[in-house]
Structure formats: structure tokens, C-alpha cells
Amino acid sequence: MAGSATAAGSPEQGTPGSMGDVRRANLALVLGRIAKAGAGTHLTRAQIAVSTRLTKASVSSLVLDLIDAGIIREIGLKPQGERGRPGVGLELNPANAVLGMEINVDYISAGLTDLAGNLLLQEVRERDNRGTAPAAVAAALARLAAELRDAARARGIRVLGGGLAVPGLVDPKSGTVIAAPNLGWNNESLDLPALVPNVPLGTTLFNEANAAALAEVRYRPAGDADFLFVSGEVGVGGGLVIGSELFTGPHGHAGELGHVVVQPEGAACSCGGRGCLETVAGQDAIFVAAGVTTNRQQNAQLSAAPSRSESLAQLLAALAAGDADALDAVARAGHYLGVAVASTVRLLNISSVVLGGHFAILGEWITPALSQSLATYAPGIVLPGSISLSAVGQAGAVLGAAGSVVRALVEAPHRLSS
Amino acid sequence: MAGSATAAGSPEQGTPGSMGDVRRANLALVLGRIAKAGAGTHLTRAQIAVSTRLTKASVSSLVLDLIDAGIIREIGLKPQGERGRPGVGLELNPANAVLGMEINVDYISAGLTDLAGNLLLQEVRERDNRGTAPAAVAAALARLAAELRDAARARGIRVLGGGLAVPGLVDPKSGTVIAAPNLGWNNESLDLPALVPNVPLGTTLFNEANAAALAEVRYRPAGDADFLFVSGEVGVGGGLVIGSELFTGPHGHAGELGHVVVQPEGAACSCGGRGCLETVAGQDAIFVAAGVTTNRQQNAQLSAAPSRSESLAQLLAALAAGDADALDAVARAGHYLGVAVASTVRLLNISSVVLGGHFAILGEWITPALSQSLATYAPGIVLPGSISLSAVGQAGAVLGAAGSVVRALVEAPHRLSS
Numbered sequence: 001m002a003g004s005a006t007a008a009g010s011p012e013q014g015t016p017g018s019m020g021d022v023r024r025a026n027l028a029l030v031l032g033r034i035a036k037a038g039a040g041t042h043l044t045r046a047q048i049a050v051s052t053r054l055t056k057a058s059v060s061s062l063v064l065d066l067i068d069a070g071i072i073r074e075i076g077l078k079p080q081g082e083r084g085r086p087g088v089g090l091e092l093n094p095a096n097a098v099l100g101m102e103i104n105v106d107y108i109s110a111g112l113t114d115l116a117g118n119l120l121l122q123e124v125r126e127r128d129n130r131g132t133a134p135a136a137v138a139a140a141l142a143r144l145a146a147e148l149r150d151a152a153r154a155r156g157i158r159v160l161g162g163g164l165a166v167p168g169l170v171d172p173k174s175g176t177v178i179a180a181p182n183l184g185w186n187n188e189s190l191d192l193p194a195l196v197p198n199v200p201l202g203t204t205l206f207n208e209a210n211a212a213a214l215a216e217v218r219y220r221p222a223g224d225a226d227f228l229f230v231s232g233e234v235g236v237g238g239g240l241v242i243g244s245e246l247f248t249g250p251h252g253h254a255g256e257l258g259h260v261v262v263q264p265e266g267a268a269c270s271c272g273g274r275g276c277l278e279t280v281a282g283q284d285a286i287f288v289a290a291g292v293t294t295n296r297q298q299n300a301q302l303s304a305a306p307s308r309s310e311s312l313a314q315l316l317a318a319l320a321a322g323d324a325d326a327l328d329a330v331a332r333a334g335h336y337l338g339v340a341v342a343s344t345v346r347l348l349n350i351s352s353v354v355l356g357g358h359f360a361i362l363g364e365w366i367t368p369a370l371s372q373s374l375a376t377y378a379p380g381i382v383l384p385g386s387i388s389l390s391a392v393g394q395a396g397a398v399l400g401a402a403g404s405v406v407r408a409l410v411e412a413p414h415r416l417s418s
Numbered sequence: 419m420a421g422s423a424t425a426a427g428s429p430e431q432g433t434p435g436s437m438g439d440v441r442r443a444n445l446a447l448v449l450g451r452i453a454k455a456g457a458g459t460h461l462t463r464a465q466i467a468v469s470t471r472l473t474k475a476s477v478s479s480l481v482l483d484l485i486d487a488g489i490i491r492e493i494g495l496k497p498q499g500e501r502g503r504p505g506v507g508l509e510l511n512p513a514n515a516v517l518g519m520e521i522n523v524d525y526i527s528a529g530l531t532d533l534a535g536n537l538l539l540q541e542v543r544e545r546d547n548r549g550t551a552p553a554a555v556a557a558a559l560a561r562l563a564a565e566l567r568d569a570a571r572a573r574g575i576r577v578l579g580g581g582l583a584v585p586g587l588v589d590p591k592s593g594t595v596i597a598a599p600n601l602g603w604n605n606e607s608l609d610l611p612a613l614v615p616n617v618p619l620g621t622t623l624f625n626e627a628n629a630a631a632l633a634e635v636r637y638r639p640a641g642d643a644d645f646l647f648v649s650g651e652v653g654v655g656g657g658l659v660i661g662s663e664l665f666t667g668p669h670g671h672a673g674e675l676g677h678v679v680v681q682p683e684g685a686a687c688s689c690g691g692r693g694c695l696e697t698v699a700g701q702d703a704i705f706v707a708a709g710v711t712t713n714r715q716q717n718a719q720l721s722a723a724p725s726r727s728e729s730l731a732q733l734l735a736a737l738a739a740g741d742a743d744a745l746d747a748v749a750r751a752g753h754y755l756g757v758a759v760a761s762t763v764r765l766l767n768i769s770s771v772v773l774g775g776h777f778a779i780l781g782e783w784i785t786p787a788l789s790q791s792l793a794t795y796a797p798g799i800v801l802p803g804s805i806s807l808s809a810v811g812q813a814g815a816v817l818g819a820a821g822s823v824v825r826a827l828v829e830a831p832h833r834l835s836s
Contacts, residue, residue: 225668240765243668250643250660255767259764261760264757272797273796275795343678343758343765347672347678347766349671376691
């Protein structure tokens with residue numbers, strides 16, 4: 001969309017001081033061009049004027065605002081002999097960063113990216129958050145975020161804002177986690193400003209699977225503009241991408257793949273339902289069926305049970321060794337994942353699937369069962385070539401949450417420059 | 419959306435002859451105001467100028483075009499003594515009509531509506547179209563359409579265009595029925611111009627459930643802007659309405675509720691899949707389970723089997739008499755409908771359901787099972803008060819197909835006026 005946008009209003013409306021809305025839209029337009037061009041393209045004011053149809057004078061004025069706000073910077077003339085256009089180029093200021101954060105059932109994570117989306121630093125801390133008071137989890141995450149922010153400061157990088165992904169339904173406006181059954185959280189209001197204090201763009205709340213899906217849009221080498229992203233953690237989540245945009249439905253909560261019913265006579269689910277995909281394809285369900293020991297329903301601080309990543313390593317070893325229970329458990333998860341995906345592709349008219357989380361880690365074993373299941377339940381719709389593994393891996397939710405902060409800035413740079 | 423639209427471009431761009439695109443948009447804007455006002459509101463040129471921010475001269479010129487094209491007409495000054503604004507009013511010309519048509523498994527239907535959506539005439543003809551050559555079915559429908567058109571002509575009404583709804587995936591651009599498994603049609607190209615010859619707006623192809631969902635949007639007394647419409651015919655279809663607009667997904671085929679998997683170990687489906695909702699909640703599935711005799715897999719011309727409406731009457735009688743098989747069959751259909759709806763509301767974030775077709779006819783018996791199932795599989799999401807029966811009834815697909823033709827005209831009146 002941004003690629004085809006041209007200046008809002010007539011060029012004359014872009015002069016400083018006239019019509020705030022138009023100027024704000026044009027600031028976003030100019031920043032969007034610079035962000036899209038990426039590092040090393042040496043985009044000049046003149047080129048921006050041509051592609052946006054703004055006057056050179058308007059572009060110069062807008063660029064000055066963005067430079068003053070520290071969002072972009074000038075880069076010098078190319079050295080003699082190198083190819084490339086002459087003139088002073090513009091690029092995103094690498095001295096800015098945003099903080100992506102994730103709270104999941106058994107870990108917290110924070111990562112720092114520059115405005116171009118490059119991951120500068122990431123920290124993952126395993127801890128059992130299940131049933132822990134949200135304030136205590138948030139306090140631990142705030143400490144982790146502060147560490148990363150200190151590290152950034154030491155490099156001369158300022159943090160502009162934060163994004164927090166959680167495995168549940170969220171209300172970004174009020175900063176409320178409406179329901180995160182696997183955490184045992186219901187209507188928990190998080191103190192988002194305290195997580196990353198005193199940042200100009202504030203901190204925003206996201207659903208984990210949606211954040212990870214957005215990261216796929218940004219980081220996938222190529223591929224469909226329409227796909228279902230499957231998030232595999234303790235819970236199973238989904239992110240629906242249509243036309244390279246997240247589809248979140250009328251109230252922001254679409255894509256709850258983990259609660260598609262795949263076994264009407266199945267087990268009770270943490271959501272209060274029955275036979276949801278999560279009950280057969282969530283991490284705990286797979287570990288139990290595979291006979292892998294887990295920290296399920298124990299507090300990690302009190303038990304010697306293995307951490308979740310240790311359980312996953314155990315499972316992978318068992319699969320590699322050809323353990324029948326492990327193979328059956330994963331094939332069963334893949335089969336029922338296929339049932340849920342088949343229903344999803346019929347309802348949403350999407351025909352590509354991207355597997356994340358443990359579905360990606362177990363890809364070698366889970367994909368054949370998934371393909372076979374899709375051939376049974378949605379024949380001819382999701383072809384084996386349309387199933388792919390996450391390009392981003394475990395950092396997806398953190399990268400997506402950080403990326404959304406950047407996206408919000410690019411769409412409204414006046415939040416920093418005015 | 420139309421309610422908040424204002425004139426495209428500056429008022430001056432609306433003068434005749436300048437900038438075709440802007441004039442076309444402004445024609446649509448003016449017609450939209452008149453269509454929205456409805457009959458008897460006595461909307462004047464001056465009022466339209468105020469609400470659209472077009473100049474009075476522009477409105478007069480645009481109105482003249484619409485009158486010349488016969489789309490609207492003037493209505494006189496209000497008689498002395500009546501309340502109301504003075505001046506010549508404008509309204510949709512009641513001498514225009516559109517033809518809605520439907521091909522389903524066991525009937526064809528055609529209906530005539532005026533541009534305000536009032537049904538003037540409708541004819542339904544039962545016939546077994548299953549496995550019949552599409553050309554033969556289309557020829558029968560063309561004869562029915564010609565009868566209605568003759569009746570319209572006798573009343574001084576001209577038919578502007580037609581809309582045809584079929585129970586399957588369609589490509590409106592090429593006029594192709596991509597797949598209608600219950601008709602046994604695959605990639606059948608229909609000769610749409612021959613269905614309703616020589617009409618200025620041509621004839622357009624729709625999916626049956628989507629057309630019926632649009633009719634609900636238009637004719638429901640009030641209600642949610644977001645709902646799932648469930649179409650119950652031989653097949654089961656779905657129409658997704660979000661923000662009072664049809665959501666059809668990236669390639670136009672979203673909402674295939676009948677092929678949501680509700681019984682992974684269930685029966686083979688006509689779509690090639692297995693355990694789809696249609697296999698337990700389609701009309702044939704219910705009739706068989708209820709022990710009601712049907713014309714299933716027989717040619718109506720060769721057999722004395724009851725017609726589908728006779729089978730439905732038999733079923734209703736059995737239910738009223740408390741027949742255990744009939745009650746079980748309908749309760750089972752309601753239960754699995756709940757499984758499919760539960761998955762749909764999780765994926766689409768919709769919380770209202772409107773039942774059409776046989777689900778509406780069987781509403782008294784099917785709704786309790788559906789409510790109970792939703793309480794099990796999507797607790798707290800679809801409340802019993804959010805389940806309603808179709809406001810339109812059996813004419814839904816015909817009304818929706820006709821209404822879409824009107825909508826297309828209102829959005830692009832230059833197709834008639836230029």
C-alpha cells in the first residue's frame with residue numbers, strides 16, 4: 001500500500017504550518033519512502049520529491065523535521081569512483097531502537113531492534129509464569145528490559161518505545177490481557193508505562209501469534225501475501241495475514257486457531273471449551289502423549305522438573321531415535337493441526353500455512369502428518385508446497401512486537417517530531 | 419461508509435464534461451443519497467447539495483443525468499396543509515426492476531424487485547437439477563426469467579439487470595461455477611447474457627450463501643453489523659458479514675461453513691473431504707437420519723419420490739409428533755452446527771449467528787441443540803440471544819442477488835446514464 005501512496009493533498013498543502021493533518025500525512029509519506037528503501041540505497045531528497053509528487057521545498061522541510069527528531073540522518077556523498085547517484089542521501093537513524101518483549105507461559109523475552117528491523121540484542125529467561133501474579137511477571141520483564149536499555153545506552157542508542165506480546169486476547173487500548181488461559185490470567189490490567197519508562201512512543205500490547213505473524217510478513221524471503229501463521233507454544237495460536245496485513249476481525253481477536261474444535265468428544269480445554277486443537281497439539285499435550293517429562297503444573301522454582309526447552313530437546317532426541325510414542329504423539333498433533341487448518345482455509349479462503357514455535361522445531365516430523373491430513377480434509381486446497389516453516393523462529397513475537405512500534409512510528413512520525 | 423461520504427474532488431470538478439472519474443463518483447454519491455433516503459422522504463436537490471457539499475449547479479446537472487437515464491424521478495410539491503419541506507423531491511424510479519435468480523439442487527427460482535429492494539413477484543419451480551447439464555438448467559431458468567420479465571413489462575416496468583445465485587464457488591468475472599458439488603458441476607461456464615437478454619446492467623453470478631447473507635444485511639430489522647449467516651439447503655453454506663459488508667477473503671471464496679470439519683472420523687463429503695458439517699447437517703443427511711423418504715439420488719422425472727419440500731413437511735410432522743429418530747437427527751445436526759460455528763467464531767471473532775434455509779425452518783428444534791453445543795465449545799462467546807432466524811426466509815438468495823445488482827448500479831450509475 002505504502003508503495004503506491006502519493007502525497008496527501010496538493011503539493012502546496014505540504015508547506016510548513018498549513019493544515020496539520022496534511023503535513024502529518026506527508027511526514028509519514030516521506031519517512032515511509034526512506035524506511036522502505038532500507039540501508040545503503042542512498043535515497044535523496046530529489047528522488048523522494050519525484051516519487052511522492054511533493055515539491056522539493058516541501059520534502060526538504062519535512063526531511064528537516066525528521067532529522068531534528070532524530071528519526072533519520074543524512075549520509076554523505078558517495079566516494080569518487082563508486083557507482084551511485086550524487087547528492088546527500090537519507091537513511092533511518094541507526095541510533096534509534098525499539099524494544100520487543102514477550103511474556104509466555106515458561107519464559108520472558110526482550111529484544112532490541114533498530115528502526116530497519118535488525119535484531120541488535122535479545123535475551124530469553126526461562127521461568128514458570130503459570131499462575132504467577134501478572135505484576136510479578138511484569139516486574140521481572142521490566143528488569144530485563146532495563147538491562148537491554150542500559151546496553152543500548154552504552155552503545156549510544158536510544159529506545160523510542162516498546163511492544164509486548166502475550167499469549168492471549170488483549171485490549172491494546174486499555175493495556176488489558178482479557179484472557180490468557182495458559183497463564184491463568186483473566187482481565188489483568190498491565191502497567192505498560194512502567195515496563196519501559198519514559199519512552200516517547202510508549203509501550204503497546206499485542207497478541208503473541210499476531211505479533212509473530214507480522215514478523216513473518218516482514219522477514220519471509222518471499223511468498224504469499226495471504227497465509228495462516230500457526231504459533232506453537234504451550235498454547236496454540238494463529239495469525240491471519242491477508243494482503244500482507246494482519247486480519248484481526250471486527251473486534252481485534254480473530255485467528256484463535258488453538259480453539260478450533262478438532263475432537264468434539266475430546267478433552268476439556270483451558271479456555272472452558274472441549275476438544276480444541278490446543279488439547280492435542282499444544283506443547284504439554286504432545287509431551288504427555290510422547291511420555292516426555294515436563295514441568296507441567298509445577299513451579300519451576302520448587303521442582304527439579306526439566307524446563308520446557310529441556311523437554312523439547314528430550315522429545316527431539318526420542319523422535320531421532322525412532323521412539324514409537326514420540327512419533328505417534330507428533331503425528332497425532334500434525335493430523336489434528338491439519339483438521340483445524342482445513343477448516344480455517346475453507347472459512348478464510350487462505351491456502352498457505354506458515355508453522356512457528358514447536359511446529360517449526362518439529363517440522364521434519366510434523367509436516368508429513370499435516371500434509372496427509374490436509375489432503376484428507378481439504379483436498380486440492382493446501383498443497384504440500386504451500387506449507388512452510390517460520391523464517392523468524394523463536395524471536396518472532398519479539399520481532400513482530402518491535403516491528404509494530406516502528407510501523408506505528410512510520411505511520412505517524414509527528415509523534416516524535418512535533 | 420456511504421453515509422459519511424462527501425463529494426469527490428472539489429465542487430468545481432463536478433461540472434459536466436470535466437474529469438470523467440470525478441463526475442462518475444459524484445453521480446454515485448447523489449444516487450446513493452436518494453437511494454438511502456428511501457420512498458416518501460421527498461429529498462430535494464438543495465438538501466443533496468448540502469449533504470454532499472457539491473454545488474447546487476453540480477447537483478442539478480447530475481440529477482438531470484439520472485432522470486434522463488430513468489433511474490430516478492421527480493415527485494411534486496407537497497399538497498397545501500401537509501407538513502414537509504417545499505420544493506420538487508426526488509426518488510428512485512419505480513418503473514425499474516432487477517431480477518434475482520437462484521439455481522439450487524432441487525429448484526430454480528426468480529424474483530423481481532424494484533430498486534428500493536421491494537419484492538414485486540417471485541416464482542419457485544421445484545426440479546431435480548442434480549447431475550443435470552448446466553445448459554438445460556439455465557434454459558429452464560431463462561424461460562422462468564422471461565415470464566417474470568413479461569409480467570414486469572405488462573406493468574410498465576423495465577428490467578435493468580440480473581443476479582444469479584448458485585450453491586457453490588463461483589468466479590463472477592468469467593461467469594464460471596468453479597465447483598458446486600451438490601449439483602455435480604465443476605468448472606461450468608454459464609451463458610449469463612442468455613439468461614436475461616438485452617439488459618443494460620447484464621447478469622452477475624453470486625454464491626448462494628453470500629447472496630442470502632447480503633439480503634439479511636438489507637432486510638434484518640436491526641442487529642449486529644457482524645454475523646455469520648448459515649445457509650441450509652442440500653448443502654450447507656456460510657456468509658460472513660463484518661461491518662455490514664460481506665467478507666469474502668482474498669480470493670472471494672471465504673465462508674465455506676459447510677466444509678468445516680466437525681467429525682474427523684466422519685463420512686466422506688461431496689467436496690472430496692471427510693466429516694464436513696454438510697455430511698451431518700445438510701438436508702439429505704438429516705432426512706436419512708430421521709428416516710424421512712427423499713428424492714435423493716433419483717431423478718424427479720423418473721420417480722414418484724417426494725419432492726424436497728414434501729420431505730421437509732414430513733420431517734416437521736414427525737418432529738411435531740415427537741418421533742425419536744426425527745428429534746435425534748435434528749438435535750445431532752444442531753450439535754455439529756454448534757461445533758462448526760464455535761470454530762468459526764474463534765477464527766473470525768464474530769459472535770452472532772443468523773440461521774437460514776432449513777435451519778430457520780427447523781429453528782424451534784435445532785436452536786436448543788445449537789445453543790447447548792455453543793455453550794460447550796465456545797463458552798461465553800455466542801450467547802443464546804445472539805442466535806436468530808433469517809428475517810428473509812427462502813427468498814434470501816434471490817433478494818440478495820437482486821440487491822447486489824442495485825448496489826452495483828448505485829455505485830456506478832454512469833453505466834446507465836452515460
